[in-house]
Amino acid sequence: MGRYIARRFLWTLLVLLVLSLVTFALMHAVPGGPFDREKKLPEEIIRNLEAKYHLDEPFWKQYLRYLNDVLVPRIAKGEPKSLMEESLIDIKLWDDYHLRWVNLGPSYSSRSRTVNDIIREQLPVSFQLGVAALTIAVLIGIPMGIIAGLKQNTIWDYLGMSVAIFGVSVPVIAMGPILVWIFGVMLKWLPPTGWGAKPPYILFFIPKDLSWNFWRYVLMPAFALGLGQSAIIARLTRASLLQVIREDYIRTARAKGLPERLVVLRHALRNSLIPVVTVLGPMFAAVVTGTFVTEQIFGIPGLGKYFVTSVTNRDYPVIMGTILLYAIFLVLANLVVDITYAWLDPRIRYE
Amino acid sequence: MAESSRVEALRTALPQRRKTASLWADALYRLSRNKAAILGGTLVILLTLTAIFAKYIAPYPYDVQDRNAANAVPAWMLNIFPMMKPYAVISDKFLLGSDYVGRDMLSRLVYGTQISLSVAFVGPIIALLVGTIYGLVSGYFSKWVDNIMMRFVDLMYAFPSLLLIILMMAFFRSSFAQSEPGTFAYTMNKIDERFGGMLFIFIGIGLTAWMGTARLARGQVLSIREQDFVLAARAVGASHLRIIFRHIMPNILGPLVITVTLAIPGYITTEAFLSFIGLGVNPPTPSWGSMISDGSQAIRTYPPQAILPALALSITMFAFNFLGDGLRDALDPRLRGTQ
Numbered sequence: 042m043g044r045y046i047a048r049r050f051l052w053t054l055l056v057l058l059v060l061s062l063v064t065f066a067l068m069h070a071v072p073g074g075p076f077d078r079e080k081k082l083p084e085e086i087i088r089n090l091e092a093k094y095h096l097d098e099p100f101w102k103q104y105l106r107y108l109n110d111v112l113v114p115r116i117a118k119g120e121p122k123s124l125m126e127e128s129l130i131d132i133k134l135w136d137d138y139h140l141r142w143v144n145l146g147p148s149y150s151s152r153s154r155t156v157n158d159i160i161r162e163q164l165p166v167s168f169q170l171g172v173a174a175l176t177i178a179v180l181i182g183i184p185m186g187i188i189a190g191l192k193q194n195t196i197w198d199y200l201g202m203s204v205a206i207f208g209v210s211v212p213v214i215a216m217g218p219i220l221v222w223i224f225g226v227m228l229k230w231l232p233p234t235g236w237g238a239k240p241p242y243i244l245f246f247i248p249k250d251l252s253w254n255f256w257r258y259v260l261m262p263a264f265a266l267g268l269g270q271s272a273i274i275a276r277l278t279r280a281s282l283l284q285v286i287r288e289d290y291i292r293t294a295r296a297k298g299l300p301e302r303l304v305v306l307r308h309a310l311r312n313s314l315i316p317v318v319t320v321l322g323p324m325f326a327a328v329v330t331g332t333f334v335t336e337q338i339f340g341i342p343g344l345g346k347y348f349v350t351s352v353t354n355r356d357y358p359v360i361m362g363t364i365l366l367y368a369i370f371l372v373l374a375n376l377v378v379d380i381t382y383a384w385l386d387p388r389i390r391y392e
Numbered sequence: 393m394a395e396s397s398r399v400e401a402l403r404t405a406l407p408q409r410r411k412t413a414s415l416w417a418d419a420l421y422r423l424s425r426n427k428a429a430i431l432g433g434t435l436v437i438l439l440t441l442t443a444i445f446a447k448y449i450a451p452y453p454y455d456v457q458d459r460n461a462a463n464a465v466p467a468w469m470l471n472i473f474p475m476m477k478p479y480a481v482i483s484d485k486f487l488l489g490s491d492y493v494g495r496d497m498l499s500r501l502v503y504g505t506q507i508s509l510s511v512a513f514v515g516p517i518i519a520l521l522v523g524t525i526y527g528l529v530s531g532y533f534s535k536w537v538d539n540i541m542m543r544f545v546d547l548m549y550a551f552p553s554l555l556l557i558i559l560m561m562a563f564f565r566s567s568f569a570q571s572e573p574g575t576f577a578y579t580m581n582k583i584d585e586r587f588g589g590m591l592f593i594f595i596g597i598g599l600t601a602w603m604g605t606a607r608l609a610r611g612q613v614l615s616i617r618e619q620d621f622v623l624a625a626r627a628v629g630a631s632h633l634r635i636i637f638r639h640i641m642p643n644i645l646g647p648l649v650i651t652v653t654l655a656i657p658g659y660i661t662t663e664a665f666l667s668f669i670g671l672g673v674n675p676p677t678p679s680w681g682s683m684i685s686d687g688s689q690a691i692r693t694y695p696p697q698a699i700l701p702a703l704a705l706s707i708t709m710f711a712f713n714f715l716g717d718g719l720r721d722a723l724d725p726r727l728r729g730t731q
Contacts, residue, residue: 360562
């Protein structure tokens with residue numbers, strides 16, 4: 042197990058390194074500097090700005106500087122002297138000393154905000170939406186799959202699988218506007234746009250006020266985002282349950298006179314849920330990218346909406362910075378999923 | 393020479409031919425018994441015809457604006473959406489109304505099939521072509537060739553593919569658009585403009601679509617390579633190319649076709665997603681994704697502008713999902729009910 046984890050971890054590091062290099066290279070290959078304005082700036086001002094952001098250095102030096110800024114934690118005294126020294130993670134240690142880690146650099150398009158600021162303010166909202174969507178996906182998907190599998194070829198099975206094929210077929214960008222129209226505009230049960238949580242948050246993303254005022258904004262977008270994933274979970278749970286229920290050890294459990302309820306709960310269910318872990322990786326990816334669209338449709342002030350806006354505005358530094366952040370998040374999520382799966386099913390480790 | 397042609401004659405002898413034919417005939421028979429798959433297949437054919445004959449079906453061109461009839465609503469639609477009554481411009485010129493600059497919704501929906509359907513066909517073709525060849529070469533030569541090729545696939549596979557596509561699209565859209573005439577990038581950009589922005593979408597999807605197929609193809613090759621008929625082919629002196637394409641490839645095509653068909657809805661959503669966030673087709677080319685994006689701006693006042701393309705997209709997805717599921721069950725009954 043230790044060797045497997047070590048190997049997967051090194052591989053993940055390599056992927057992240059290549060990914061950051063590709064992102065960085067593409068960002069620099071885009072023609073036109075970040076200081077191109079409609080009214081051209083004087084030559085010497087551009088040169089000064091480039092010197093300030095180290096853009097006049099050779100490519101490899103800039104890349105190493107970027108890696109250094111992002112990876113190496115620093116301990117410094119007092120408030121950051123300039124925006125350049127600001128970091129995403131800033132923990133007060135003692136007296137006036139701060140631990141600063143992950144500095145994604147300044148946003149060229151906005152002078153007062155860094156990429157760190159943008160992520161710090163907008164990511165918690167996206168995180169709340171993502172967690173809610175994943176919860177809905179699991180809460181709907183697993184019971185639906187279990188019922189369909191246990192009552193195979195009955196009306197429950199057909200009903201569950203029809204809902205599943207509906208969920209797989211209607212993507213978020215189609216589901217979103219339809220939900221807004223039905224529940225937000227026509228029935229007026231839920232607010233069609235907006236978000237109910239405000240900073241500060243507990244543990245980085247849990248809002249202090251968890252009343253209906255928060256949930257009524259969460260419900261619709263989380264459902265739109267989670268339904269497709271719940272369908273995938275339901276189909277996989279059903280298929281895996283059908284396979285497990287024919288195994289010898291289930292027959293043994295029945296033969297020794299165990300009540301059907303215990304056979305299902307203790308023997309069938311536990312084993313049939315193992316393959317479901319494998320879809321969690323792709324599911325994270327789908328939910329993360331799904332937040333871009335969901336936040337746009339439901340007017341939620343999260344990082345995804347900001348990301349889409351920066352794509353429309355061609356704000357490349359922010360696009361690349363956010364993509365890098367999402368990619369790191371997804372690659373690490375995949376690593377965790379793989380290790381969990383290897384831990385649950387020892388056969389994987391020896392492949 | 394004479395020896396190998398006799399072996400060839402033996403290889404193509406009747407019993408084997410009959411067996412392959414019956415496999416596909418069986419599959420076709422099973423497919424025709426599956427009602428959902430028939431429904432899906434019929435829809436796909438109808439959508440394809442709509443895409444091909446869009447010019448004759450659509451009552452107006454997709455880009456002609458009628459500023460006097462912007463956000464027009466036909467009278468029958470007020471029965472379904474009565475909330476629009478107080479402020480809507482009622483006009484029966486457009487069967488499904490018009491969008492915010494007065495373009496016919498129906499025509500744009502009809503032309504939209506061209507975008508979704510072309511992605512639905514080009515995506516799997518790239519995945520099948522590149523992935524199969526890559527997997528065949530990697531699996532057949534094994535040893536260090538296989539090792540290097542598969543490590544590369546592993547690396548590509550670990551990248552979050554949609555993020556990679558967004559990154560590539562942002563790069564293409566910005567850097568190729570500003571290239572000098574006479575360069576490769578300039579030519580690519582001109583071709584892309586000619587196709588309303590589709591070329592870069594195809595490249596983006598193609599770059600990330602082939603890895604799954606390559607892995608699957610390689611796995612299949614590894615098991616088939618060791619079988620006696622490959623040994624026999626090698627013994628009579630068949631070349632590597634011949635063994636790969638005539639002996640191994642026909643035997644691994646079934647599972648590959650299934651995987652690729654099941655991936656089609658994914659390609660369609662990817663295109664709609666890209667167009668939704670503004671990295672897909674160039675306006676005024678109508679993609680359902682960009683239409684939903686425009687329409688959802690006006691969801692409180694003119695809901696049909698978002699709901700109609702959303703329905704079109706969902707129906708297309710249903711069709712391909714039904715067809716894909718049916719094809720999988722027909723070609724490989726062992727997989728029935730999984731995933």
